[in-house]
Amino acid sequence: MSWHVDHELLVHYQGGRLGDTASFSVEAHLVGCAPCRRLISDAIDPARRDQLWAGVIDRMDWPDPRRAERALARVGVPAHTARLLATTPSIRMPWLLSMVTVLVAAVVASHSFGEGPFLFLVVAPLVPVAGIAVSFGRSIDPLYEVGLATPTGGFRLMLIRATSVLVSSLAVSMVPAVLLTEARWMVVWMIPALAVTVLTLLVSTVISVSAAAGVVCTLWLVGVAMTELGASTRYAAFGASAQMTFGGLALGSAALLMIRRQSFERVGHDWKETG
Amino acid sequence: MNNSIELEGVTKRYGSVHALDRVDLTIGSGITGLLGPNGAGKTTLLRILATVLAPDSGATVLLGRDPAMSDDRTEIRRRLGYMPQEPGFYRNFTVFEFVDYVGILKQITDRSQRHDEVRRVLDHVDLTEVARRKIKALSGGMRRRLALAQALLAHPDLLLLDEPTAGLDPEQRLRFRAVVSQLPNRPVVLLSTHQTEDVVALCERVIVLASGVVRFDGTPMTMTEAARGRVWTATEQDIGALLSWRMGDGKFRHIGDPPAGAAQAEPTIDDAYLLLAGRDALTVAS
DSSP states (O other): OOOOOOOHHHHHTTTTOSSSSHHHHHHHHHHHOOOHHHHHHSOHHHHHHHHHHHHHHHHSSSOOOHHHHHHHHTTTTTTHHHHHHHHHHHGGGEEEEEEEEHHHHHHHHHHTTTTTTHHHHHHHHHHHHHHHHHSOOOOOOOTTHHHTTTTTHHHHHHHHHHHHHHHHHHHHHHOOOOOOHHHHHHHHTHEEEHHHHHHHHTTTTSSOOHHHHHHHHHHEEEEEHHHHHHEEEGGGGGGHHHHHHHHHHHHHHHHHHHHHHGGGGOOTTTOOOOO | OOOOOOEEEEEEEEETEEEEEEEEEEOOEEEEEEEEEEESSSSHHHHHHTTSSOOOOEEEEEBBBBBTTTTHHHHHHEEEEEOOSSSSOTTSSHHHHHHHHHHHHHOOOHHHHHHHHHHHHHHHOOOGGGGSSSSGGGOOHHHHHHHHHHTTOOOEEEEEEEEETTOOHHHHHHHHHHHHHHHTTTEEEEESSSSHHHHHOOOOOEEEEEEEEEEEEEEEHHHHTTTTSSEESSSSSOTTTSSEEETTTEEEEEESSOOOOOOOOOOOOOHHHHHHTTTTHHHHHH
């Protein structure tokens, strides 16, 4: 070892006046030199040293937030809420990519068959429904029972995750939506999407969430098919009167969901008794 | 502050099966053991106390509050620590992240305070060394301790532990006992177990549950005494006994009525448990 920290270097380092390159050099030296470590340690105010050390430990224990959490923090979401949102299974990258793939395929297939945006409009509202189906319940969430026994569990956690699902579904659906030829097709699926999502949550107060998603998906597909077959114009299921109907359905389902919210506070329909 | 739990006529059914049948209990501070065979209703009782399951009928008051009321239930959950029988984990989380996440669910929103609390409970269960390890890399025993750690967050006034020693080796079980016996502030601790050794080592009170009914409620010592006069040793096996087995010295130990030529033996808590749980316990034993 060719050099050691002298008094002048110590004073500058301690005062933060050494500059990055020289500071890194000192720190690299400290790793292998116990006498210099002691010298630096003795020279620093113990309270500040403890505070710095606690910061280092905390940084090691709690590494950089995940990508989704960083994105949420940038729009002002508190770190603890961002963590709850980010644990929603349906906002993980593999899920989002698979949904984008499905929607792009729907757009391409629609164009190939000369159907315009029809297939996309049918599939897009089902993306948040599928997201809901993989975000709640005993069979999906390994922490379901522990979470339910906490003050955030139950209805509050469901709302947090449903919000997460809706926002992420909206975002992924906008990716293939830009391939559509007319701007109005980029938005007409949104109110139906909101309606079927809230309806899924409402039905999940009676049957399991996966069964609820299946029932609502079926109702949606049958409803769209019947509307289109019975109407004199194309896209009647996404027209103005249909939008009003879906808006009313969303509001009515939300009201009933509030009335039924207690059902989220107890173990669900997919519960199996074990003892 | 009311630190007790009170149940009156609590009943829970699954179809035609009574998981709990008109259970009356009052449990105060200290460690209470809940003994019973599989299917006795222990887990159902703990889930009702953890506010995740509603009884079909009967009154429940936890820490002075009614879990059927929304505000009361939230307040109970703030003061509750719960380790379920089969705790689940986010396997890609580190140990620290996992407990931190439960801390968020428990509404410890100040990050610094929460992290201090996470370190405290991890230290308490001796998991500090693996705090940055992913959960999927932990042994079964470590996962049980991790499940216990999350239950200890925020110094709960009501701590519910469902089969916490299941699957632990003897050393880990001793470590668990040390942790639970050293909890500060004497919370209400209800410990569901098959292990009579846990009850003797830890509990000042024991409740035996079988077929959804409370069969015994008292101290481990009085429970053991309840078997006095019902335990025998003999040179021949008695097929009429409730249970009979050959011991290391070649003699047979009998629980129940005395066989011919038998000598009365000093009872243990295991004998008392077998007598109290009756045929249900034997189903498990076999």
